[in-house]
Amino acid sequence: MSSNTDFEPKIIAFVCNWCTYAGADLTGTSRLKYATNVKIVRFPCTGRIDFLLLLKSFAQGADGIIVSGCHPNDCHYTSGNFHARRRWIAFRSILDLMGVDIRRIQYSWVSAAEGSKWADLVNHTVADIRSLGPYQEYQKIADYLEKGGYHGED
């Protein structure tokens, strides 16, 4: 896989309101710089994140996804992040089996006090996705399915 320096990946971050969103706020308050490729979608809790949304994002052209919430035991809602973690573990192996490139999903924990960790996470993810290149495989399948190709008519 060749690294493509001109390629600007589209990355969406699904984060929880209480830890990672606040952590990203701290990155700003600390004036730490990171790449512009990542855009944050705020959720109340990682437990709210419907993992089908991840697939939908890939289908619509996302090259990479970050999911980040509170550290284990720190969840504002006691256990939402545990549900998200469990869901991710199951989902990851299913995606892998299906042939979806799970390297494009970065699952992390960033607390409200970890502003620099957020900047590092974004920069690493952008670098990783850039070296992986645009994610067109899943889009192609999605487009194919959309056109009704799966009804067996090619």
Next chain:
Amino acid sequence: MSKIGVFICHCGENISATVDVERVAREVGGMEGVAHAIDYKYMCSDPGQTFIKEAVKKYNLDGVVVGACSPRMHEPTFRRACAEAGLNPYLCEMANLREHCSWVHEKSEETTEKAIDLVKMLVQKVKKNKPLDSIKVPVTKRALVIGGGIAGIQASLDIANTGHKVILVERDPSIGGHMSQLSETFPTLDCSQCILTPRMVEVAQHPNIKLYTYAELESLEGFIGNFTAKIRLKAKSVDYSTCTGCGACIQKCPVKKIPSEFNAGLGTRTAIYVPFPQAVPNKPVIDRVNCNYYKRGACKICEKTCQVGSIQWDREDEIVTEEVGAVVLATGFDVKGADFFPEYGYGKYKDVLTGLQFERMASASGPTFGEIRRPSDGVIPKKIVFIACAGSRDPAKGIPYCSKICCMYTAKHAMLYQHKVHDGESTVFYMDIRAGGKNYEEFVRRAIEEDTVNYVRGRVARVYEKDGKLIVKGVDTLLGGQQVEIEADMVVLATAGVANCGSEQLAQKLHVSYDPYHFFAEAHPKLKPVETNTAGIFLAGACQAPKDIPETVGMASGAAVKVAALFSNDELVREPLVAVVNRLAPPLYSTCVGCFMCETACPYNAIEHEDIRGRDGSLIKTIAKVNEGLCQGCGTCVAFCRSKSIDIQGYTHEQVYAEVMSLLND
């Protein structure tokens, strides 16, 4: 078509220095459904807010997006402005152009483009926003305080003095807790009971306090403002309405050799007993495990002694139900016993005591009436060793935290010993002296300088018995790790403060979280120290972490104020960002199929079962229903729902999909 107003803030130069704000306003202004888009220097200022209010009226806006700082900062400000202009506040959203954009990127084309994307994303979201009404729940203005130690006493009195009713539940036969066991208190050396017992009496006599002693919480259901508590009143076997507390039964009870819990096992008590002379209430209970009648079916001497016929042999545990609006948890802590320490003899050496046992010994009401005597032979010890950090700060023992109070009470114990045994010699082995607190450091210095307590910095490896003496082998790290060996007459361990037994079960009954050491977890370590993550349940004292009396009292008063604030309104207003199960017209009624996966996901037990019945009353289907008072809006149920029947207001599927699609489809 929507009429969205977009307001881009320069934030002085915080945003405009790196983002071309005019271009953002221009480009977003061209979006479908955007009726009005402007940029302004300070959107949060009074003129800025006026722009928003005027635009809402002028353009008859049905949605507002403010591109400014973090919504964690000013979302309430802009929502209030919208509400004042007559727009439902939940139709206002913020795009975070400062913390998530201008502050973290250099000035560039990409930065402005990202800002445009962020604002567009929120415009697409707000198009899907629905007006929401704040949720109002009624408040039952009675508080439940669990635990009758100093924390519970203080919280009860403070709440009761604001005019609200309090139900105080104590597990033991008397209130008072650990503080009633203490001899003197640091750093003033005033008598613990002298300051505590008047408060205990005040609790018993307060018209607003209902006291249940020898009782435990059986279950707690409901939500903030509306809890239902079931309390188990353990059978006392004595009728308190007739008992005069004369104590004749206690004197006549033949079972006299039961280790006294109040005296930390140093003294003994009878089977029918009052834990200590100043107990509140000062009436006895029968310990059924040790009572001859309950064990063997014969004795009943107390019944014969009792002049008023108060003994009730057949009395059973009783469950009472109380409706309360708030709960204060004040269940305190416990100390590790000497048996936790194999290196100090597993508690089998009689003259190795815990700090709490020494406390009882030093107390005038204690088993030795305040004289320091060896439990083994009653001799006054001439050499005594205090070991601080026994268990605490020791990851190998599973207690990596500092128990906080031991440095201070060890200094106090050494002082008390020196005051009582003038020719005695005391040594304290310590790791560090932690004397943070008003007059605390001075107190420790007094122990060292005026009372000539020998402080040795180092740990004790071993304590063993030899010829009636306790050999303490330690090290002095300030003398280059030199070995120290002391032939002591008595050893006192400042054992670690740990969570009270049963705290984990209690936390699970109340749905409050707890830390790895089973201390209850506060909602925020700094800004919400008395709240728990469960609304309406507050913490006071050492049940949250080991702490001393002043801190405990302060925290209890803090919790009481939180309760009083909650009770200051007849209704409670909450953000309506809660989950809802969809409802449709017949014959479907709802897409919910009643699998109740949401119920397993919900950390707040907010999912209820709702029966949908036909006109004839026959059951059509059972679907999930969210209790708005309990739901905290985490949305875990939403991700769990197989039929997408449950959604969370403010973060609905529609809203979130709109955001994501906006980011990708440009």
